[in-house]
Amino acid sequence: MSNLSVKEPLEEKQKLSSSSAITRVEDRFVYQDDELIDKAFNWSQFARLFGYIKPYAKQLLPFIILMMVLGTITKLAVPYITGAAIDKAIQPVSGAPSLKLLYGLTALALGLYLIQWAANAYRIKYTNIIGQRVIYDLRSDLFSHIQRLSFSFFDKRPAGSVLVRVTNDVNSLQDLFTNGAVNVMIDCVQLLGIVVILMLINWKLGLAVMLTVPLMFFVSTKLRKIIRLSWQEVRMKNSRINSHLNESIQGIRVTQAYTQEKENMKYFDNMNASSKKSWDKASALNQSFGPLIEITGGLGSMILFWYGATLIASGEIMIGTLVAFASYVGNFWDPINRLGNMYNQLLVAMASSERIFEFMDEKPSVADKPGAQPIPRINGDIVFDKVTFEYVANRPALREIDLHVTAGQSIALVGHTGSGKSTIINLISRFYDIKNGTIKIDGYDIRDVTLESLRGQISIVLQDTFIFSGTIRDNIRFGRLDATDEEVENAAKAVHAHVYIEKLPKGYDTEVEERGNVLSMGQRQLLSFARALLADPRILILDEATASIDTETELRIQEALKVLLQGRTSFIVAHRLSTIRHADHIVVLDHGQIKEEGTHAELIQKQGIYNGLIEAQFRFL
Numbered sequence: 174m175s176n177l178s179v180k181e182p183l184e185e186k187q188k189l190s191s192s193s194a195i196t197r198v199e200d201r202f203v204y205q206d207d208e209l210i211d212k213a214f215n216w217s218q219f220a221r222l223f224g225y226i227k228p229y230a231k232q233l234l235p236f237i238i239l240m241m242v243l244g245t246i247t248k249l250a251v252p253y254i255t256g257a258a259i260d261k262a263i264q265p266v267s268g269a270p271s272l273k274l275l276y277g278l279t280a281l282a283l284g285l286y287l288i289q290w291a292a293n294a295y296r297i298k299y300t301n302i303i304g305q306r307v308i309y310d311l312r313s314d315l316f317s318h319i320q321r322l323s324f325s326f327f328d329k330r331p332a333g334s335v336l337v338r339v340t341n342d343v344n345s346l347q348d349l350f351t352n353g354a355v356n357v358m359i360d361c362v363q364l365l366g367i368v369v370i371l372m373l374i375n376w377k378l379g380l381a382v383m384l385t386v387p388l389m390f391f392v393s394t395k396l397r398k399i400i401r402l403s404w405q406e407v408r409m410k411n412s413r414i415n416s417h418l419n420e421s422i423q424g425i426r427v428t429q430a431y432t433q434e435k436e437n438m439k440y441f442d443n444m445n446a447s448s449k450k451s452w453d454k455a456s457a458l459n460q461s462f463g464p465l466i467e468i469t470g471g472l473g474s475m476i477l478f479w480y481g482a483t484l485i486a487s488g489e490i491m492i493g494t495l496v497a498f499a500s501y502v503g504n505f506w507d508p509i510n511r512l513g514n515m516y517n518q519l520l521v522a523m524a525s526s527e528r529i530f531e532f533m534d535e536k537p538s539v540a541d542k543p544g545a546q547p548i549p550r551i552n553g554d555i556v557f558d559k560v561t562f563e564y565v566a567n568r569p570a571l572r573e574i575d576l577h578v579t580a581g582q583s584i585a586l587v588g589h590t591g592s593g594k595s596t597i598i599n600l601i602s603r604f605y606d607i608k609n610g611t612i613k614i615d616g617y618d619i620r621d622v623t624l625e626s627l628r629g630q631i632s633i634v635l636q637d638t639f640i641f642s643g644t645i646r647d648n649i650r651f652g653r654l655d656a657t658d659e660e661v662e663n664a665a666k667a668v669h670a671h672v673y674i675e676k677l678p679k680g681y682d683t684e685v686e687e688r689g690n691v692l693s694m695g696q697r698q699l700l701s702f703a704r705a706l707l708a709d710p711r712i713l714i715l716d717e718a719t720a721s722i723d724t725e726t727e728l729r730i731q732e733a734l735k736v737l738l739q740g741r742t743s744f745i746v747a748h749r750l751s752t753i754r755h756a757d758h759i760v761v762l763d764h765g766q767i768k769e770e771g772t773h774a775e776l777i778q779k780q781g782i783y784n785g786l787i788e789a790q791f792r793f794l
């Protein structure tokens with residue numbers, strides 16, 4: 174077996190050693206937008222986030238609000254009843270203490286507690302339902318949007334950072350939607366209720382207690398910005414860990430092959446320690462918020478008892494009123510403390526939602542233009558007219574490519590590594606838009622037709638065949654979801670995959686894991702051929718595997734290829750001499766330009782680059 178563009182193991186090694194050089198750079202896994210730490214609270218984002226509640230609001234929100242109001246009223250009524258029990262039943266100003274009244278008021282308080290318990294239980298149940306539905310919707314929206322984004326989007330971001338947004342960032346909204354939002358409302362209503370009641374009972378004492386509120390406000394506003402920034406730092410560091418984890422797991426074979434585990438572990442340890450340090454810092458700051466509020470609360474209680482005692486002495490209030498007051502004031506600091514915590518939670522959630530919406534607002538760089546029409550059934554006549562393309566500005570990967578492929582032809586693309594072979598095949602499916610020139614299929618500029626109609630008629634078989642977790646049958650059916658079992662098996666038979674599938678323990682129902690590690694390289698190739706054949710594309714694109722496989726599988730693959738290529742235009746990034754020789758037309762690329770074209774015999778005769786490549790290959794053999 175022979176390869177045209179031989180990838181030396183050295184190249185892999187260089188990649189690895191250069192990456193371990195980069196490992197010393199702290200910011201290796203940081204995608205720039207994950208770094209934007211200090212952003213102002215974004216109210217329109219907030220409104221957009223709560224727009225997710227809308228579909229359920231009519232159905233569930235009135236009930237939740239009712240339960241919330243009921244819970245709050247019953248909670249606020251109890252201290253008043255306690256005060257009344259003391260002043261009217263236990264130690265009345267005039268007349269004897271009344272046990273009957275005391276029992277009555279106790280029973281009333283008990284009843285209110287029960288109502289409060291039931292109201293809270295139902296409120297929690299229904300807010301959880303809303304919360305879960307909202308998270309479900311958000312996650313589906315995000316996933317379906319990410320699926321539509323263009324290749325260029327994924328080129329710029331580590332896969333781990335995309336993963337973090339779909340998992341961690343969405344999860345961090347969960348608390349906000351399940352309990353947080355309602356708790357804020359309850360706390361606000363409760364605070365307002367307490368202020369009103371305190372003022373009604375005794376406005377002078379009420380005002381005296383409120384003296385500490387500005388102090389508390391100052392403390393919480395000062396701290397909250399520092400807390401917010403420190404939590405953002407935690408999330409950013411976690412995002413780096415996730416990106417690194419993702420890369421490490423994907424590259425585990427290379428790491429182990431080059432015994433780089435220790436080096437990798439050291440790097441991971443650094444990141445892990447750094448994340449822990451940030452978490453400790455953020456958590457300590459968070460913890461300091463509570464005690465500070467308590468100290469200010471304590472100050473308020475001191476004022477209450479000192480001034481309350483003065484008012485009792487002057488006969489302005491009775492002892493029961495002071496007890497009720499103390500109870501209300503106790504209930505006053507709790508919501509403030511919770512609101513402080515909640516504010517942090519809200520900020521974390523807002524930062525997450527910003528990151529989620531940033532992805533959702535990302536427009537696919539390649540999209541249907543307004544009024545794009547579906548391309549009719551493709552014959553397969555393809556023309557590249559002076560096509561120039563660059564992934565990175567001012568670094569053209571293809572320059573002035575002119576190429577005409579007639580329907581049904583098979584084209585072999587050959588050339589040194591990095592010469593632009595994969596780029597050409599990426600452009601036919603319009604995974605990227607070109608900078609200059611035009612690409613036409615059957616006379617249609619591919620930018621004028623809908624992506625779905627274009628890509629629906631093109632199949633791509635990549636070198637690294639992606640096998641999804643599921644059965645072999647599911648994996649072949651991925652080519653056309655409505656194919657019957659018989660069609661799936663016929664496709665497998667046509668590409669000679671049936672023979673090996675039948676030998677598997679459960680045949681077509683054998684479960685394969687993600688990336689198909691239970692299958693050999695050749696088996697995976699045949700499976701992907703079956704998948705492509707089932708899709709019955711008009712244009713077939715094939716990035717031939719470079720790995721060596723045994724002669725028998727090689728023959729089987731060649732046979733399968735013949736079936737697959739029949740009656741369609743095909744582009745093959747060819748590495749095997751046998752494939753190249755059978756191609757109708759060979760295109761030789763070099764540094765993003767077509768340098769030679771023709772049949773094998775013509776190109777050999779030319780004694781140019783192609784001939785050099787072939788000779789190099791024989792030397793290699």
Ligand SMILES: Nc1ncnc2c1ncn2[C@@H]1O[C@H](COP(=O)(O)OP(=O)(O)OP(=O)(O)O)[C@@H](O)[C@H]1O
Nearest residue numbers: 178328564565570589590591592593594595596597
């Ligand atoms: N996603 C990308 N972002 C930026 N540059 C890229 C990207 N993909 C490829 N390139 C660059 O474009 C050039 C052509 O790459 P291409 O993958 O088309 O080469 P190739 O001939 O298919 O190589 P190979 O045989 O190694 O697969 C190379 O210089 C490569 O570094």
